[in-house]
Every structure is written in C-alpha cells, then in structure tokens.
Amino acid sequence: MRKIITLSLSTLFLFSCANDDYQPIPSNLDSELEKLLLDVSNGAGKSFFILPDSEDYSKIPQDPLNPITKEKVVLGQLLLHETATGGNPKLDNMKATYSCASCHQAAAGFSSGLRQGIGECGIGFGLKGEKRIIDNQVPVDSVDIQPLRSPTILNVAYQDVMLWNGQFGGTGTNSGTEANWDNIPENFEGFQGIEVQAIKGQNVHRLLIDESFVNTYGYKTLFDQAYSNLPEAERYTTKTAALAIAAYERTLLANKSPWQEWLRGNNEVLSDSEKKGAIAFFGKGKCYECHTGPALNDKNFYAFGMGDFDNSNGATVLASVDFENIKKGRGSFTKKAEDDYKFKTPTLYNIVDNGFYGHGSTFNSIKDVVIYKNDGIPQSTEVPTENLASQFGNINLTDEEIENITSFITNSLRDPDLRRYVPEQVNSGNCFPNNDESSQVDLGCD
Numbered sequence: 209m210r211k212i213i214t215l216s217l218s219t220l221f222l223f224s225c226a227n228d229d230y231q232p233i234p235s236n237l238d239s240e241l242e243k244l245l246l247d248v249s250n251g252a253g254k255s256f257f258i259l260p261d262s263e264d265y266s267k268i269p270q271d272p273l274n275p276i277t278k279e280k281v282v283l284g285q286l287l288l289h290e291t292a293t294g295g296n297p298k299l300d301n302m303k304a305t306y307s308c309a310s311c312h313q314a315a316a317g318f319s320s321g322l323r324q325g326i327g328e329c330g331i332g333f334g335l336k337g338e339k340r341i342i343d344n345q346v347p348v349d350s351v352d353i354q355p356l357r358s359p360t361i362l363n364v365a366y367q368d369v370m371l372w373n374g375q376f377g378g379t380g381t382n383s384g385t386e387a388n389w390d391n392i393p394e395n396f397e398g399f400q401g402i403e404v405q406a407i408k409g410q411n412v413h414r415l416l417i418d419e420s421f422v423n424t425y426g427y428k429t430l431f432d433q434a435y436s437n438l439p440e441a442e443r444y445t446t447k448t449a450a451l452a453i454a455a456y457e458r459t460l461l462a463n464k465s466p467w468q469e470w471l472r473g474n475n476e477v478l479s480d481s482e483k484k485g486a487i488a489f490f491g492k493g494k495c496y497e498c499h500t501g502p503a504l505n506d507k508n509f510y511a512f513g514m515g516d517f518d519n520s521n522g523a524t525v526l527a528s529v530d531f532e533n534i535k536k537g538r539g540s541f542t543k544k545a546e547d548d549y550k551f552k553t554p555t556l557y558n559i560v561d562n563g564f565y566g567h568g569s570t571f572n573s574i575k576d577v578v579i580y581k582n583d584g585i586p587q588s589t590e591v592p593t594e595n596l597a598s599q600f601g602n603i604n605l606t607d608e609e610i611e612n613i614t615s616f617i618t619n620s621l622r623d624p625d626l627r628r629y630v631p632e633q634v635n636s637g638n639c640f641p642n643n644d645e646s647s648q649v650d651l652g653c654d
Contacts, residue, residue, distance in 0.1 A: 237483040238475045244490045248500070254471045259363070259463040259502045262629075268458055269365045271400040276455045279434040283427070284456025285631055287417065287449055288312070291643035292425050292636035295416030297328045298350045302644075306330065308409065308453065309641030311358040313337055314626040317561030318362040318460060323569040324523060325358035326351065327413050332646040336561065339650065340642070342524065352413055355517055355529045357569045360562070362626070363555040365458040366503035370401035372551045372567050373534075374509065375541040376408065377401030381507050388541055402457055406450035417449040426635045462557035462623035470620070478620055485616030488609045493578075494599045495613070498553045504621070509538040509550035510597040513586025515570035523568075535590075537567070549591040557621045575614040582610060 242254065249256035260267035265276040274280075287293060287308075294306040311325030312318045313336065320326075321337025329351040331343045342351050356372050364370070369377035375388070378395035389395040394404045410417060422428050422444040434452055435443045442448070462468070467486070469477045478486070489495040500506050516535040517523035525531060533540045539548030551567045565571040570587055571580065580587075584601015605613070634640050639653030648654045 235475070235480075235483075237480060237487065241483055241487050241490070244487060248490050248496050257467075257500075257502055257504075258471050259461045259468055261463060262459040262461050265459075268461070270458055271403050271454070273397075273399055274403050274451045274454055276458055277434065279430070280452040280455035281459055282456075283430045283434045283449075284452035284454070285629070286427070286430070286634050288453050288456060289631055289640045290425070290634040290636060291638040291640050292421065292634070293410075293415045293417055294328065294643075295421060296411075296414045298414065299329065299346060302328045302346075304636070304638060305642060305644040305647075306352075306413075307641050307643075308413070308415070310337075310340075311354065312361045313641045314630050315561065316563075317360050317558030318626065319360045319559075319562040320354070320358040321562060323357065323564045324517065325354040328352040330642065331644045333642055333650040335650075337641075338563070340647075343644075348524070349526060349528060351524070351526070353524050353526065355525075355531060355534050356567050357562075357564055359552075359554060360558065361457050362460050362462055362558055362623075363503035363505070364402050365461065366501060366505065366555070367402070367552075368400045368507060369552070370405040373536075373538050373541045374401070374552050376404040378404065385542055388543065403451060403454040406453040406457070407447060410446050410450065417446055419444040460626075460629055462555075462621070462626075464625050465557060465621055465623040467616075467620040468623075479615070481612050481615045482620045483616075484609075485612035485614070486620065488605065488613050489616055492609065493603050493605055493613055497599060498597075499556055503555045504557065505553040505555045507553075509547065509552050511537070511549040511551070511591050511595045512566075512581060512597055512600050513549070513588050513591045514551075514566040514568060514580075515587035516568040535568075535588075545592075546595065549588070549595055556617055558623055558626065560618045560622055561626075574617050575610065578605070578610050578613050578617075 245257065246253045268276060270276050289307055289309045291307045292304050294304050297303050306327045310327050310330065311320040313321065315321065315336035322340055326340050326342060329343050329346045330340045332339045332341055334340065342353070359372065368380040369382055374381060375392060377400050378398050379400055382395065392404065392408070394407050422431055431443050431448065435448050466477045498506055498508065498510060517531065518525060536548045538550040539545065559565065560574060563572065565574065565577045571577045581600060582603055582605045586596065639648045639651050
C-alpha cells in the first residue's frame with residue numbers, strides 16, 4: 209500500500225512540474241495590493257496601471273496631429289542621439305559635440321545623470337553622464353545648462369504638456385492658457401507638449417536639422433520614408449525632425465520593470481518589502497493621489513516646498529536666466545498666484561538611475577524624498593502655506609513603511625533594459641550622446 213501511495217505522489221509531482229499553465233498562488237500581500245488597486249482605479253484594477261508594448265502604437269497615447277509610425281520612430285531615435293545635430297553652437301569649436309541625448313540618456317533613466325544637464329560647452333561623460341562638467345576654457349555665458357533638473361523623457365506619452373511648468377502644449381491641460389502663448393506659437397498649431405518641446409528645443413539647445421544636415425549625414429532616405437506623404441520641399445525641416453523625435457519619445461516606456469511584470473501576473477517578481485511598499489504607496493502614503501495611471505503621474509501640478517537652484521547649494525546660476533520667475537513653477541507660466549511654486553508630477557520609473565530628485569535636485573536619495581514628504585517641513589520658505597499640497601506632512605508613515613516605499617520605487621519601478629531604445633550607431637559615425645574629446649574617451653569612441 210505504501211508503494212502505491214509513493215508512486216501516486218511521485219506521479220502527481222511530475223505532472224505538476226510538467227504543467228506549463230501552473231501559476232503560483234497569490235499571497236495575502238498580493239491579494240491586499242490587488243484590492244487596493246481596484247479601489248484607487250475606480251474598479252479598473254491592474255489594467256489601469258499597465259504600460260503597453262513599445263511597438264503597439266495603437267495603444268500608446270499620441271498626438272492626433274503626429275500619428276506614430278515605424279518610419280518616424282526609426283528616424284527619431286537616430287536624431288535624438290545624433291551629435292551632428294549640434295550644428296548651431298555659440299562657439300564654433302563646440303559644433304557637433306552634443307545632442308538631445310546629452311541631457312536625456314538611457315543610462316540615467318533618460319535624464320541627464322547630473323544635477324544640471326549640460327549641452328554645449330560640457331565635456332566628459334563617465335558611465336551615465338555623471339562626470340560631465342563645464343569646460344573651464346569657455347565663457348560661462350556660452351554654456352547651455354539647465355535651470356531645473358532635466359526631466360526624464362521616459363513615459364512622456366502619458367503627458368500632454370511638457371517642462372516642469374507645463375508651458376509646452378496647445379491642448380488639454382493648457383486649454384484656457386492661450387493668453388500666455390506669445391513666445392510659444394507652436395501651441396497655437398494644436399500640438400501636444402512632446403511635439404512642441406521637440407520643435408522649440410532645437411533652437412533653445414542650439415541644434416540644427418535642415419536640408420543641408422539631412423544630405424550631409426545621410427538622412428535623406430529616412431526622411432523620405434517617414435514623410436512620403438509630404439511634398440519633397442517640406443520634408444527636411446526642423447518641424448518634421450521634431451515630429452519624428454516626438455514619435456520616438458512616445459515609445460520610450462518602462463514596460464519591462466518588475467512592477468509591470470507583477471501587474472501582468474507574475475506574483476513572484478516583487479519581494480515582500482516591495483509589495484508592502486506598494487501597499488503603502490497606494491494606501492496610507494497617498495502617493496497614488498499624484499502618481500497614478502500607467503506612468504504613475506497625473507497631469508496636475510503640486511507644491512511640496514522643495515528647494516531651487518541657487519549659488520548657495522553649488523548650482524551654476526547664469527545671470528541671463530530668470531531664476532526668480534522659473535522657481536515659481538506653473539505660476540511662472542499661468543501668472544496665477546495659486547499656481548506659484550507648483551511643479552508637474554514626474555513619472556517615478558527609473559528615477560533611481562539619475563540620482564538627483566526634486567525640480568532643484570536638492571535630494572540625493574529616494575528615501576530622503578519620502579522622509580521629506582512625510583515630515584512636511586518645506587525646504588523653501590517662499591512657498592505660501594495655502595499652495596502646499598494637502599499630502600505634504602499628512603501621511604504619518606512609520607520607519608518601516610518609509611523603507612518599504614523606498615524599496616518599491618527603487619527596485620519595482622526600475623526597467624533594467626532601457627538600452628534597447630538606443631541605436632547602435634548614428635549616421636554621422638560620431639560618438640554619442642556627446643562627441644567632445646573627453647566624452648569620446650569615456651564612451652570608448654577614441
């Protein structure tokens with residue numbers, strides 16, 4: 209009898225191991241988290257938070273005036289990384305040494321890897337842009353340096369306006385702000401923020417993509433394929449280049465992160481600490497009230513009293529930059545006092561890859577930000593109390609909950625394979641994302 213039982217158990221074991229449809233039974237943590245997601249998504253559940261596949265264009269939010277096509281994405285990927293686009297520098301010797309990706313590289317989560325992103329007049333790279341510095345041989349006022357932390361372009365498909373103050377974009381969130389578009393004529397064309405930023409950024413960051421560039425660096429065929437519907441005289445422009453870059457940017461999705469795997473049914477991909485962190489994130493911590501949807505960012509603006517760039521904390525502050533206005537965030541654009549010091553909700557995916565947090569990069573760790581929001585003591589004394597977010601200082605997290613939320617954001621929300629979005633080479637053959645001599649050494653292009 210014992211042999212029969214043993215044989216039966218062995219057979220059952222072999223059968224269960226061979227069953228490809230086997231799914232691990234959800235733990236109590238999984239069940240609790242699933243219930244929370246159902247509650248905070250008005251009944252949609254897990255699906256509300258799932259990012260689409262990057263090749264499934266029909267499911268990616270896009271500008272109706274700039275439908276995503278494979279041809280645009282291929283072209284945009286190259287143009288964003290192409291250092292030959294750095295064709296309009298203030299200093300001639302800086303020509304073709306920088307690109308869009310100088311401040312938006314995959315290794316830094318498509319941010320800069322620095323507290324302040326540096327385009328023209330930056331030298332060096334390091335491993336993820338963290339060793340890029342200002343060339344001390346150039347006049348400081350020639351440097352293209354950011355007055356705010358460079359936002360990631362990861363998951364931007366889920367935004368309809370761009371920049372920390374949201375000034376780029378002529379629809380949706382910016383409806384009713386037309387009186388403030390004097391310097392942004394592209395908004396009047398009805399483009400969304402990603403498209404407007406790609407157009408405006410070429411001038412602001414001293415890039416030059418025109419017919420001469422297209423012919424010189426072998427991009428004509430790619431433009432022809434992407435814009436075969438346009439007359440040839442209209443194909444090789446700043447605008448068509450921008451629309452291709454924007455189409456590519458919309459496909460940059462952190463859809464291989466552990467959190468996305470868990471949402472798709474792999475209950476074993478998150479640790480218990482990460483699951484507890486997600487439970488606190490979507491529960492007591494109130495993080496989901498701003499960080500929601502597939503990209504974990506809403507389309508609103510909030511004041512958390514975070515510090516700004518200024519000389520006292522080591523930032524490079526150029527006299528030509530209106531920092532007093534910039535630090536007012538959304539209010540600097542809308543000119544409404546109730547919008548002062550409010551900044552756009554960022555996505556939380558891969559933020560650990562950058563290493564600096566807050567619009568002024570005044571935090572060096574995710575845990576520090578969680579503690580700061582929990583304590584509710586503003587870094588800036590200029591923010592009116594009535595403008596501060598209701599969640600600031602009103603969540604009462606325990607030390608363990610802080611650790612768990614930190615673990616969730618750090619580990620669960622990090623896509624480990626953003627390199628898949630980077631080209632192997634660009635048409636010019638230049639080093640990228642930077643092409644100065646120091647970067648060439650760091651990047652192995654020398």
